[in-house]
Amino acid sequence: MTKRALFLVFAMAALAVPLLTAQSNEVLDSVLGEATISYANAAYLVGTASGRFPETTSPADAGPLLEQEGLGTPGLRPTDPVTLGDFSYMLTRAFGIHGSIMYWVLPSPRYATRQLAYLDVISGPAKPGMPLSGDRALRILERILHRKEAAQ
Amino acid sequence: MKPIVLVLAGLILFSVSAFALQGDFGVNLDSSSFLSSGVVDTNAESEYKAAVWGELFQETDQGGSLDLIAQGSYRYTADRPYIVDLDLLRFSGLFPSAFGAGTAVELKAGRLNFNDATKLILDQTLDGVQINLLFSGFQIRLAGAYSGLLLNPSSNVRISADDYLEANDNSVFFGPKRIITEAFIGSDGFAVQALAQFDMRGNTGGEIINTQYLGIAGTPRLSPNFYLPYHLTASYGQSTVGNKTTNLISALAGLGVQFYAEELAASRAHVQVTYATGFTPVVLLLNNISFDDFRPISPPTIGLVFSPRLANLLYLDVGYSFRPFASNPSSVVSNIEPLVAARVFFRDPLPRLLSGAPADILVNDLNPNSTALYLGTEVEAGVVARLFSDLGLSIRGAVFLPSTGSSAAFMSNRGIGYALKIDVSAAL
Numbered sequence: 001m002t003k004r005a006l007f008l009v010f011a012m013a014a015l016a017v018p019l020l021t022a023q024s025n026e027v028l029d030s031v032l033g034e035a036t037i038s039y040a041n042a043a044y045l046v047g048t049a050s051g052r053f054p055e056t057t058s059p060a061d062a063g064p065l066l067e068q069e070g071l072g073t074p075g076l077r078p079t080d081p082v083t084l085g086d087f088s089y090m091l092t093r094a095f096g097i098h099g100s101i102m103y104w105v106l107p108s109p110r111y112a113t114r115q116l117a118y119l120d121v122i123s124g125p126a127k128p129g130m131p132l133s134g135d136r137a138l139r140i141l142e143r144i145l146h147r148k149e150a151a152q
Numbered sequence: 153m154k155p156i157v158l159v160l161a162g163l164i165l166f167s168v169s170a171f172a173l174q175g176d177f178g179v180n181l182d183s184s185s186f187l188s189s190g191v192v193d194t195n196a197e198s199e200y201k202a203a204v205w206g207e208l209f210q211e212t213d214q215g216g217s218l219d220l221i222a223q224g225s226y227r228y229t230a231d232r233p234y235i236v237d238l239d240l241l242r243f244s245g246l247f248p249s250a251f252g253a254g255t256a257v258e259l260k261a262g263r264l265n266f267n268d269a270t271k272l273i274l275d276q277t278l279d280g281v282q283i284n285l286l287f288s289g290f291q292i293r294l295a296g297a298y299s300g301l302l303l304n305p306s307s308n309v310r311i312s313a314d315d316y317l318e319a320n321d322n323s324v325f326f327g328p329k330r331i332i333t334e335a336f337i338g339s340d341g342f343a344v345q346a347l348a349q350f351d352m353r354g355n356t357g358g359e360i361i362n363t364q365y366l367g368i369a370g371t372p373r374l375s376p377n378f379y380l381p382y383h384l385t386a387s388y389g390q391s392t393v394g395n396k397t398t399n400l401i402s403a404l405a406g407l408g409v410q411f412y413a414e415e416l417a418a419s420r421a422h423v424q425v426t427y428a429t430g431f432t433p434v435v436l437l438l439n440n441i442s443f444d445d446f447r448p449i450s451p452p453t454i455g456l457v458f459s460p461r462l463a464n465l466l467y468l469d470v471g472y473s474f475r476p477f478a479s480n481p482s483s484v485v486s487n488i489e490p491l492v493a494a495r496v497f498f499r500d501p502l503p504r505l506l507s508g509a510p511a512d513i514l515v516n517d518l519n520p521n522s523t524a525l526y527l528g529t530e531v532e533a534g535v536v537a538r539l540f541s542d543l544g545l546s547i548r549g550a551v552f553l554p555s556t557g558s559s560a561a562f563m564s565n566r567g568i569g570y571a572l573k574i575d576v577s578a579a580l
Contacts, residue, residue: 101578102580114579115541127174127176129176130174
């Protein structure tokens with residue numbers, strides 16, 4: 001999918017969810033340009049999409065803000081790459097996605113990834129340690145928002 | 153042994169660091185309990201299985217991937233209290249754009265599942281190689297495999313009388329030795345497939361059977377909710393005992409309708425008729441051969457209580473399942489799926505039409521004086537529930553009502569058969 005098409009997909013999802021209507025093109029461009037999404041941008045996407053903080057928040061502040069709520073990944077710096085497992089774990093906590101006994105017993109990136117793959121939120125290979133590109137992160141987030149919308 | 157382990161460990165470490173392989177592992181626990189009664193005695197059996205799997209995965213350019221997965225298991229049954237087996241050892245490589253844009257080559261090698269388009273002829277884990285050439289709208293599959301390294305309890309390759317005798321023989325360690333080949337070209341709507349199996353046991357004094365299959369199969373979509381599954385297979389084979397070789401010609405066919413509507417509580421329904429030839433003692437003019445029993449490579453399980461071999465059989469299978477709480481936001485509740493099904497069994501009518509007598513069917517308590525074709529009806533009900541992403545449960549019960557009486561297919565003392573099957577699976 002091209003960058004512009006992805007942007008359109010994301011914009012359509014954003015139209016359905018008022019919380020995302022004002023996502024800055026600057027951040028989206030930055031996310032789409034990342035072969036491996038940074039912790040700052042991943043935390044920004046998760047935090048704004050779940051309504052934890054406004055979209056005017058700086059991506060650099062997003063990680064610490066999520067961590068204050070127990071949803072981030074302490075130890076990662078804003079420029080550090082985020083794996084599929086890290087991103088999945090942020091999403092399952094921020095959106096309250098459960099449904100796995102092992103996730104309940106041992107909440108972790110590993111079981112968060114499996115849960116999202118089971119729900120078809122993650123399509124394709126789903127290994128917790130995989131590097132995560134910006135466009136794949138956006139697609140995962142888009143499916144989460146669709147699920148949330150469908151459940152309402 | 154020690155140097156080999158060190159070399160393997162070194163290779164794995166090198167692979168993980170040099171090629172940025174992703175690793176994953178897990179444990180699967182399965183329990184299956186089966187209770188049946190009616191025909192002879194009440195019988196209860198359970199199987200418990202614990203499997204450990206590990207996977208190495210690497211993404212390559214343009215959406216390709218390299219994947220190595222292995223699974224070993226420990227299985228307990230009352231008959232065989234220790235079965236340690238290698239369930240899966242599969243290398244998969246996906247190479248996109250191998251023949252231009254929109255194409256791909258998928259290579260699989262090792263111990264993996266092989267099946268034909270109908271899954272009625274072949275559906276079995278084997279050791280071999282499979283190549284899929286993926287084009288826009290159709291694919292070509294070529295496969296070759298060997299069945300002789302599978303443990304006997306894990307092998308369902310049963311074709312000759314010797315194969316069936318060995319099935320419950322604890323002194324036989326490995327399953328039947330056969331080379332199996334497969335070629336497939338087509339799409340979901342229409343495909344042509346060819347299979348063959350060759351008995352590799354050599355001259356043991358028993359019956360050696362080689363079989364070849366050529367057929368068509370597909371499940372075209374008739375409308376947004378209806379599908380038309382069909383298949384037709386002709387089989388040719390050679391049965392050799394000592395110096396005498398008999399040619400075997402047989403056929404398998406099926407036609408049905410499937411319905412699926414997500415909006416109607418994820419309703420699924422199907423009606424399907426399946427036909428497999430039985431021995432017909434009419435000599436064809438060409439090559440002095442008769443129609444014979446159809447012989448699948450791995451016989452399918454047809455019913456819960458009554459599951460005859462797929463030979464000399466005509467049966468109607470109807471079923472319906474739905475998810476009454478499909479729209480419930482809780483995935484625990486929404487995945488509960490009740491199901492009902494019924495199967496009506498007949499013998500192949502062709503032998504009686506041509507010779508006046510029906511062919512024998514290899515089940516207990518058949519009435520030798522009867523020429524009746526109707527064998528009985530099985531009714532099944534159950535619930536399948538994926539309660540959590542890592543916990544599944546299935547409870548299925550069935551009743552088989554045999555056709556009994558002085559002129560009916562079964563002896564009068566054959567009772568109604570009952571079966572209850574409970575499966576639980578967990579992924580850790």
